[in-house]
Amino acid sequence: MTSHLLFLMLFAFFVSLVFAVLLRDDPGAQLRTGALMFVGFVGSALLLGWLMYPLPL
Amino acid sequence: MILRNMATKSTTAERARATAEPGTLVLLCLAAWAVPGAGHLWLGRRQKGLVFLLAIPAMFAVGLLLDGRIFPFNLSEPLVALAAVADVGVGAGWVLARMRDAGAGAVTSVTFEYGNIFLIVAGLLNFLVILDAFDIGMGRK
16 A cells, blocks of 8 residues: 555654644643644645646656 | 652742652663653653653554665765664664564665655654653753
């Protein structure tokens, strides 16, 4: 299985999880921070992907 | 006793802080390196410790499953040496993988680069976790 999106989301999940738990003490704040980071990671990757789409390789 | 209370006047709150002895701090950091999250568990931060204990080794295992490479200490190639340092950060997982000859990496695999990133970032995240445990042990957090 070589879904690039799956690997991207898996990576974003792990990194968001660890950073959220590191940065916040309250479980609610951890959940909010983690969700925000996850959406930020995945969203920015998709956005950058589309912005680079017209570039020749 | 692992921690002793020490009153400080430097903070605005002038609250008592818990600080660990220097020798204990070294052991704490070694434990936190060897087993991700062990430092937090030692200091009673059970929720954080368990999350690190599960997430970081899982990330390292995913990296190995994706045919990532555990880089050798090759000082003639600085980027490879830096990646090797990052890989070491994951602790016991790195030792076990080296003992079992895992992490040889398959350059021809389509997931090779993904695997490398998972392995490197798992190690780097554990370095941050060790620093966080150190800060807690010092009474800064």
